Amino acid sequence: GFAALAATSTFAFQQMSAVDLAQQGDDPAWAITEGLTTEIGPRPAGSDREAEARKWAVATLQKMGFANVREEPYQMPVWQRGEEKAWLTGPFLPQSLAITALGNSGSTGPKGIEGEIAYFASFDALVAAADSAVKGKIVFIDNQMEPTQDGSGYGLYGRGRFMGPSVAAKKGAIGIVIRSIGTDNHRNPHAGVTNFADGVTPIPAGAISNPDADQLVRQRQRATGPLKMKLLLTPKTIGDQTSGNVIAEVPGSDPAASPVIIACHLDSWDLATGAIDDAAGCGIITAAAKHVMTAGQPRRTIRLLWAGAEEVGVFGGQAYFDKHGKEKHAVALESDFGADRVWRVDFSLPDSADDLAKRIGVALAPFGVVTGHGEAHGGADVGALIQAGVPAVDLQQDGTRYFDLHHTPDDTLDKVDPAQLRQNVVAWTATLGLLANSSDSELP
Amino acid sequence: GFAALAATSTFAFQQMSAVDLAQQGDDPAWAITEGLTTEIGPRPAGSDREAEARKWAVATLQKMGFANVREEPYQMPVWQRGEEKAWLTGPFLPQSLAITALGNSGSTGPKGIEGEIAYFASFDALVAAADSAVKGKIVFIDNQMEPTQDGSGYGLYGRGRFMGPSVAAKKGAIGIVIRSIGTDNHRNPHAGVTNFADGVTPIPAGAISNPDADQLVRQRQRATGPLKMKLLLTPKTIGDQTSGNVIAEVPGSDPAASPVIIACHLDSWDLATGAIDDAAGCGIITAAAKHVMTAGQPRRTIRLLWAGAEEVGVFGGQAYFDKHGKEKHAVALESDFGADRVWRVDFSLPDSADDLAKRIGVALAPFGVVTGHGEAHGGADVGALIQAGVPAVDLQQDGTRYFDLHHTPDDTLDKVDPAQLRQNVVAWTATLGLLANSSDSELP
Numbered sequence: 009g010f011a012a013l014a015a016t017s018t019f020a021f022q023q024m025s026a027v028d029l030a031q032q033g034d035d036p037a038w039a040i041t042e043g044l045t046t047e048i049g050p051r052p053a054g055s056d057r058e059a060e061a062r063k064w065a066v067a068t069l070q071k072m073g074f075a076n077v078r079e080e081p082y083q084m085p086v087w088q089r090g091e092e093k094a095w096l097t098g099p100f101l102p103q104s105l106a107i108t109a110l111g112n113s114g115s116t117g118p119k120g121i122e123g124e125i126a127y128f129a130s131f132d133a134l135v136a137a138a139d140s141a142v143k144g145k146i147v148f149i150d151n152q153m154e155p156t157q158d159g160s161g162y163g164l165y166g167r168g169r170f171m172g173p174s175v176a177a178k179k180g181a182i183g184i185v186i187r188s189i190g191t192d193n194h195r196n197p198h199a200g201v202t203n204f205a206d207g208v209t210p211i212p213a214g215a216i217s218n219p220d221a222d223q224l225v226r227q228r229q230r231a232t233g234p235l236k237m238k239l240l241l242t243p244k245t246i247g248d249q250t251s252g253n254v255i256a257e258v259p260g261s262d263p264a265a266s267p268v269i270i271a272c273h274l275d276s277w278d279l280a281t282g283a284i285d286d287a288a289g290c291g292i293i294t295a296a297a298k299h300v301m302t303a304g305q306p307r308r309t310i311r312l313l314w315a316g317a318e319e320v321g322v323f324g325g326q327a328y329f330d331k332h333g334k335e336k337h338a339v340a341l342e343s344d345f346g347a348d349r350v351w352r353v354d355f356s357l358p359d360s361a362d363d364l365a366k367r368i369g370v371a372l373a374p375f376g377v378v379t380g381h382g383e384a385h386g387g388a389d390v391g392a393l394i395q396a397g398v399p400a401v402d403l404q405q406d407g408t409r410y411f412d413l414h415h416t417p418d419d420t421l422d423k424v425d426p427a428q429l430r431q432n433v434v435a436w437t438a439t440l441g442l443l444a445n446s447s448d449s450e451l452p
Numbered sequence: 453g454f455a456a457l458a459a460t461s462t463f464a465f466q467q468m469s470a471v472d473l474a475q476q477g478d479d480p481a482w483a484i485t486e487g488l489t490t491e492i493g494p495r496p497a498g499s500d501r502e503a504e505a506r507k508w509a510v511a512t513l514q515k516m517g518f519a520n521v522r523e524e525p526y527q528m529p530v531w532q533r534g535e536e537k538a539w540l541t542g543p544f545l546p547q548s549l550a551i552t553a554l555g556n557s558g559s560t561g562p563k564g565i566e567g568e569i570a571y572f573a574s575f576d577a578l579v580a581a582a583d584s585a586v587k588g589k590i591v592f593i594d595n596q597m598e599p600t601q602d603g604s605g606y607g608l609y610g611r612g613r614f615m616g617p618s619v620a621a622k623k624g625a626i627g628i629v630i631r632s633i634g635t636d637n638h639r640n641p642h643a644g645v646t647n648f649a650d651g652v653t654p655i656p657a658g659a660i661s662n663p664d665a666d667q668l669v670r671q672r673q674r675a676t677g678p679l680k681m682k683l684l685l686t687p688k689t690i691g692d693q694t695s696g697n698v699i700a701e702v703p704g705s706d707p708a709a710s711p712v713i714i715a716c717h718l719d720s721w722d723l724a725t726g727a728i729d730d731a732a733g734c735g736i737i738t739a740a741a742k743h744v745m746t747a748g749q750p751r752r753t754i755r756l757l758w759a760g761a762e763e764v765g766v767f768g769g770q771a772y773f774d775k776h777g778k779e780k781h782a783v784a785l786e787s788d789f790g791a792d793r794v795w796r797v798d799f800s801l802p803d804s805a806d807d808l809a810k811r812i813g814v815a816l817a818p819f820g821v822v823t824g825h826g827e828a829h830g831g832a833d834v835g836a837l838i839q840a841g842v843p844a845v846d847l848q849q850d851g852t853r854y855f856d857l858h859h860t861p862d863d864t865l866d867k868v869d870p871a872q873l874r875q876n877v878v879a880w881t882a883t884l885g886l887l888a889n890s891s892d893s894e895l896p
């Protein structure tokens with residue numbers, strides 16, 4: 009293939025060369041994912057560990073040869089996990105539940121609370137319920153999310169987590185427990201943030217694992233009277249702390265051209281080492297940029313954003329936008345949906361980029377990636393940019409397994425399949441090379 | 453099929469009828485497994501919960517129409533779990549490990565202990581090590597058990613759990629942590645008992661999950677100096693407590709004929725509800741006995757033994773043997789290897805039973821069960837009987853998934869496949885009908 013390629017344009021040669029590196033060369037995506045999860049481990053937003061992770065990131069990116077590597081700090085409010093335990097306490101013998109507090113949960117106090125369970129089959133059922141069905145009780149929302157390749161369902165079922173606690177608090181509940189927003193059947197609760205509406209006092213809010221939710225449902229079917237639950241959640245808020253983004257660049261040959269921005273997030277939930285969410289994402293985007301850089305200087309600058317504090321409210325993405333939102337960006341991409349293979353590419357590009365999109369689709373086809381018909385939405389950390397009109401490309405990862413692991417103690421390196429991780433890097437490298445060498449008539 | 457069957461002997465008709473019931477009738481195996489795990493949950497040996505489980509068992513067996521249903525209590529020494537936490541503490545940032553104390557573990561005291569890790573690739577490597585390599589350190593044994601259909605490997609790799617702590621203690625270790633004797637990759641440690649040799653003072657001994665063991669190994673590869681671990685395990689022994697077996701019978705038509713004994717164990721580890729270990733076993737043997745009873749009175753009495761306190765040293769099996777070991781038993785069987793399908797039958801029968809074994813093999817073949825060439829060893833609770841010469845039949849279950857779940861928080865009802873559970877009952881019913889109607893010239 010080499011001789012044939014050499015006969016085509018220098019431009020095409022460069023692209024293949026970067027993709028060749030991605031396919032056959034070093035595997036910096038694995039090295040980053042392994043290093044970050046092994047040496048730093050969990051990286052909660054606004055913590056000392058996240059600060060150590062930023063130092064690790066700066067050192068790693070500098071060593072890899074990127075330019076303008078720096079931290080961009082900001083302040084953010086920090087919520088901290090405390091004790092977390094729960095039991096079904098009646099009418100049967102007490103049984104312990106695998107529970108975790110949702111981010112922003114209130115505290116039960118050190119003695120915990122006990123109450124009758126108010127059962128709701130779905131978030132919508134809770135919304136429809138009279139206050140009297142909820143008042144003084146511990147709400148349970150029994151949404152069962154099923155796996156899908158594109159991750160759809162997270163939005164629908166996730167409402168129980170995002171908004172359920174606020175709705176329950178407004179109706180007078182003393183606490184709320186939800187079936188985890190997850191597709192596995194392990195005794196692992198799925199963490200994640202919830203948001204209380206303005207003026208609503210946070211109540212204790214937790215997620216139990218799917219097997220524990222199944223057990224609750226079975227007990228409910230067998231019980232003649234109401235079910236009872238004891239809940240002990242003692243998280244606290246500790247005010248504003250320092251978090252930060254890490255930025256690095258591959259300087260483009262044309263200083264006047266707008267940069268391509270590619271993002272991941274450096275923070276993780278605290279229950280695991282955040283391998284698929286989102287160490288792998290940082291590995292993928294960084295490996296792709298490295299391969300493009302090694303193959304030859306691109307025309308546009310490639311800017312890497314390893315965002316901080318995504319999990320608890322996209323504070324890093326917002327900080328980036330506040331600082332850089334006025335700068336021109338050619339196109340934005342993010343990798344934040346695990347480490348399984350890219351199966352589809354979606355575009356939200358100006359009409360002037362129709363041919364560019366076609367070239368990307370052709371370049372990706374050999375790697376099992378189909379061109380979708382949907383819009384690209386980027387990821388949370390480039391969401392504000394895209395909202396403001398920056399074009400976007402989504403390299404959609406296979407999400408079938410993602411919500412088995414998402415935000416659980418099981419998000420560890422062994423869940424990353426090295427072959428699929430490399431396919432991500434290949435797809436990203438092919439796409440990034442084309443975007444970073446696109447003309448000013450194609451992208452803004 | 454019915455008319456054709458009616459044309460064969462009454463005996464054959466009865467057998468098919470019991471198997472028909474097992475295939476198409478009620479599903480008492482599921483009802484027992486669901487009921488016991490939902491209403492009682494975890495059933496640690498010698499605990500109040502195990503006592504409640506015995507009451508539940510007696511009521512259930514009586515309601516099902518079994519005769520001579522009774523508890524047979526005994527005393528046994530009880531070890532109780534306390535706090536259990538561990539961290540890798542150096543040279544990298546502290547990382548929490550998913551750990552559980554092994555049964556009979558010593559305590560670290562409430563402040564925990566911290567020490568250098570002495571790494572051993574296997575139990576045999578620990579045995580071969582000089583005391584000086586272990587003294588004052590926390591031993592880690594890195595055995596990785598792989599899944600097999602017949603469960604072989606548990607004996608080999610299990611030595612790290614059964615004997616590792618005693619060997620480490622003798623060599624002067626201050627604690628020991630092993631890679632869980634399990635085949636999954638979830639953040640679930642596998643509990644289980646360990647035994648300290650006479651005169652050896654128990655040291656703190658725990659098992660960490662496979663992903664945590666992987667993390668330890670990766671840190672070891674990256675660290676330039678020794679790894680450190682902090683360990684907090686505060687179990688205690690509380691002296692002799694009451695445990696007990698539950699016995700029930702299907703009275704045979706010939707009071708002079710020796711009984712068939714079928715066993716399971718009622719106790720479970722405390723981290724989960726013990727669905728596959730061994731509520732399902734009790735469901736399987738009881739459903740089979742019920743179907744045989746419903747189809748017509750067998751010649752031999754069938755005695756059901758729901759043994760107590762198997763997990764921590766087979767105290768129930770020993771108590772049964774102490775009380776009944778001198779009685780004649782025709783043959784012994786046990787179900788204690790999960791709820792996945794029976795795939796092989798093995799026999800340890802007298803020569804006089806060659807034709808009986810052949811009839812069983814023929815009866816099982818339609819259900820996917822092959823006749824093996826190995827010996828039958830029964831289960832732990834009938835082990836003393838078999839040791840003393842009682843014939844045995846093993847209905848070998850598929851163990852490929854068993855050690856993913858064994859003794860973990862994940863041993864919950866959702867892991868039981870109703871279709872495979874029913875296949876177990878069918879195989880047991882076919883076998884039990886033939887054994888319970890065997891002649892005195894075939895079995896003792």
Ligand SMILES: [Zn+2]
Pocket residue numbers: 273285286318344345
């Ligand atoms: Zn993420």
Ligand SMILES: [Zn+2]
Pocket residue numbers: 285319415
């Ligand atoms: Zn996340």
Ligand SMILES: [Zn+2]
Pocket residue numbers: 717729730762788789
């Ligand atoms: Zn067992």
Ligand SMILES: [Zn+2]
Pocket residue numbers: 729763859
């Ligand atoms: Zn067991």
